[in-house]
Amino acid sequence: MSTRLTGRRERSEIETRIASVWSQVLGSAQVPVDQNFFTLGGTSALAMKAVGRIEKELGVELPLQAFYQAPTVEGLAANIGKTFSPDSPIVARLRQGQPDQPPLFCLFGVTLYQDLALELAEDRPVFGVHVPFRYVPGQDRRPTLQEIGQRYADLIRSHQTHGPYHLLGLCFGGIVAYEVARHLAASGGPVAAVTIIDAVLPNAIQIDRRKRWLSYLARAWENPLEFQRTLRKRLKRTYQRSLLRSSFQNWLAPKDTRQTIDLPIDGPEVDAEVNRFAASPSRLPTRLLVVCATKEPRPEWSTVAPDQGWCGRAETMVICNVPANHLGVLREPHVQMLAQAVSQISQA
Numbered sequence: 001m002s003t004r005l006t007g008r009r010e011r012s013e014i015e016t017r018i019a020s021v022w023s024q025v026l027g028s029a030q031v032p033v034d035q036n037f038f039t040l041g042g043t044s045a046l047a048m049k050a051v052g053r054i055e056k057e058l059g060v061e062l063p064l065q066a067f068y069q070a071p072t073v074e075g076l077a078a079n080i081g082k083t084f085s086p087d088s089p090i091v092a093r094l095r096q097g098q099p100d101q102p103p104l105f106c107l108f109g110v111t112l113y114q115d116l117a118l119e120l121a122e123d124r125p126v127f128g129v130h131v132p133f134r135y136v137p138g139q140d141r142r143p144t145l146q147e148i149g150q151r152y153a154d155l156i157r158s159h160q161t162h163g164p165y166h167l168l169g170l171c172f173g174g175i176v177a178y179e180v181a182r183h184l185a186a187s188g189g190p191v192a193a194v195t196i197i198d199a200v201l202p203n204a205i206q207i208d209r210r211k212r213w214l215s216y217l218a219r220a221w222e223n224p225l226e227f228q229r230t231l232r233k234r235l236k237r238t239y240q241r242s243l244l245r246s247s248f249q250n251w252l253a254p255k256d257t258r259q260t261i262d263l264p265i266d267g268p269e270v271d272a273e274v275n276r277f278a279a280s281p282s283r284l285p286t287r288l289l290v291v292c293a294t295k296e297p298r299p300e301w302s303t304v305a306p307d308q309g310w311c312g313r314a315e316t317m318v319i320c321n322v323p324a325n326h327l328g329v330l331r332e333p334h335v336q337m338l339a340q341a342v343s344q345i346s347q348a
Contacts, residue, residue, distance in 0.1 A: 108173030149179030201309025288314030
């Protein structure tokens with residue numbers, strides 16, 4: 001790092017050992033213990049690496065909540081030995097930013113948004129927010145989108161008491177971001193902008209059934225073995241989904257084999273939730289940025305509307321086409337285009 005680092009030095013053995021790990025991971029001889037890991041040049045990948053090395057160095061288990069809750073050497077040292085519930089939300093400051101700049105809340109993920117946070121032109125605070133929704137399938141009721149939105153909205157209000165709010169989410173996280181905006185707006189908190197990254201609603205998809213069948217027949221003719229394997233996979237997935245829907249199957253499952261899971265982002269229940277959302281018209285007095293991954297592979301018999309189904313859901317809507325696949329939008333070099341679009345919609 002070319003600039004001279006200033007900050008407090010270590011006061012304890014634990015701080016010294018953690019600072020030594022950070023120095024190795026970041027490739028920096030000087031690591032002030034009161035500066036943010038990501039401000040010092042850390043990334044999500046380096047954060048995972050640092051956590052593993054600290055666990056090995058100190059002989060302790062270090063939950064990610066402990067790291068992201070206080071991503072400084074002194075904060076991490078204070079969290080060593082503390083118990084973190086798997087149900088505890090994670091609010092990670094991905095970029096320190098200037099306090100007079102409006103924060104950006106990136107929802108339904110944390111490390112996913114690190115590159116974007118560092119790429120933004122304006123020096124604004126950026127938070128990665130993830131709220132666990134742990135439940136036992138077949139025993140507990142899956143939380144609804146409205147309940148998910150309410151939890152996220154409450155958490156955001158605890159960090160920013162007044163609007164205007166800036167929200168962002170990828171895929172299902174984008175739908176969650178819109179739902180959170182509805183809750184914030186309903187409680188009187190103005191929402192300045194919502195960015196939805198590659199969240200295709202069902203009403204945006206058009207299927208040419210004739211082309212689809214012709215495509216299946218061509219694949220079966222050209223490579224019958226591969227077609228049979230694909231067909232078996234589809235039938236297996238359909239069968240598994242039917243079992244998931246079956247309350248009788250859930251009743252037969254022994255209780256001691258049921259495991260607590262975090263909220264899945266795909267599957268039949270998620271599809272049903274998204275269908276309900278798409279069928280429920282709504283309009284927000286905000287700016288909506290819809291980011292479309294134009295290189296995401298799609299069958300030739302399936303087309304997606306340019307607005308991905310979001311037209312009419314906001315006072316102002318802007319579409320940004322990024323030549324990348326679904327996750328590539330958030331990675332180099334395409335994240336630069338995304339960051340520029342997010343900055344423009346935030347400042348409009």
